[in-house]
Amino acid sequence: MELLSAYYDTRNKGAYSGKAKIGNLKKFSETVSYLESKQLRTTEDLDALLNSMQGQIDTLKESATEKQARIKELDELLRMEFSRASPLPIS
Numbered sequence: 001m002e003l004l005s006a007y008y009d010t011r012n013k014g015a016y017s018g019k020a021k022i023g024n025l026k027k028f029s030e031t032v033s034y035l036e037s038k039q040l041r042t043t044e045d046l047d048a049l050l051n052s053m054q055g056q057i058d059t060l061k062e063s064a065t066e067k068q069a070r071i072k073e074l075d076e077l078l079r080m081e082f083s084r085a086s087p088l089p090i091s
Helices: 002-014 018-037 043-085
Strands: none
Touching (some): 002 018
């Protein structure tokens, strides 16, 4: 929390309007609520969460890459089928 407080204190020093300061306070509140809901109290806790999520991200990226390759294959098959099925223009 100390790092987070220091970050938002710095942001508020650069904020010229009350509206910006209120926005910073709301963002700070949302961030604290999220961290508390995930029971993240230290930077080590946050690092552990991020590391555990990295495996999920890698799996999703791999799956998306495979699906994109399959979509390209299907697009090529459709293109070939449409070009074969379309009548040739009469000259």
